[in-house]
């Protein structure tokens with residue numbers, strides 16, 4: 524596959540392309556000229572502090588929000604003109620709770636299979652496969668309200684996987700989880716990706732997770748991408764600018780370098796107290 528030298532974008536085959544995407548809530552320019560390509564088969568991390576515009580961008584890509592300016596496409600399908608084609612290609616795990624506490628794990632996944640129009644013939648097998656993929660088979664007949672936070676997140680992953688998406692979109696999949704549950708969620712994401720070759724687009728505040736699990740990352744701040752590359756490229760790029768005798772910077776150092784002083788104002792920091800509380804209360 525031929526790619527150009529900058530980012531390698533090829534709208535015909537890339538999993539996601541955003542070109543000049545803008546979205547405003549009144550006076551707030553949540554997404555302000557976003558350019559992005561996510562390659563087929565990669566795990567791509569969209570990183571940034573509270574209010575950077577990550578969720579708004581994700582919602583435009585999923586077609587939950589319209590695209591008022593710019594262009595978004597998913598595997599070459601235009602998110603404005605071909606909404607249904609785009610929806611059929613993706614699975615989405617939002618930040619908000621998408622599992623029903625009053626249903627069992629299996630019932631939750633079966634509900635998504637019906638909503639996503641998995642054929643009746645395929646349904647039972649797909650539900651079992653999705654539960655198996657996230658290691659919830661043994662707990663499948665328990666009510667979701669008895670699940671731990673990590674199990675709820677894995678159940679939501681199964682819900683998104685049941686339609687066998689080519690693109691899995693996860694909005695803060697590990698927020699509010701303890702380190703062991705976070706690792707566990709990522710291990711399941713990686714195993715499914717290795718087995719299916721699907722593309723994963725994930726937003727996160729956790730720079731360490733992005734560094735460890737993402738093939739490429741985009742650092743987003745105030746509605747735009749400020750830096751893009753593999754975690755290694757970004758870190759070594761900053762070290763070259765700082766002088767090779769300095770220790771290898773972290774991704775957070777890279778972010779502070781590209782975002783400058785603007786990081787510490789009302790746009791927030793990487794620790795998302797609001798989201799952590801939101802997640803803690805919904806599973807508690």
Ligand SMILES: Nc1ncnc2c1ncn2[C@@H]1O[C@H](COP(=O)(O)OP(=O)(O)OP(=O)(O)O)[C@@H](O)[C@H]1O
Nearest residue numbers: 548551553571572573574575576577578579580795
């Ligand atoms: N429904 C809404 N109405 C008004 N403003 C909104 C709405 N949703 C988001 N915003 C604003 O748009 C900007 C971008 O928000 P967005 O949720 O996309 O950022 P984010 O990077 O996902 O942050 P977080 O990590 O906190 O979810 C913020 O200034 C936010 O306050």
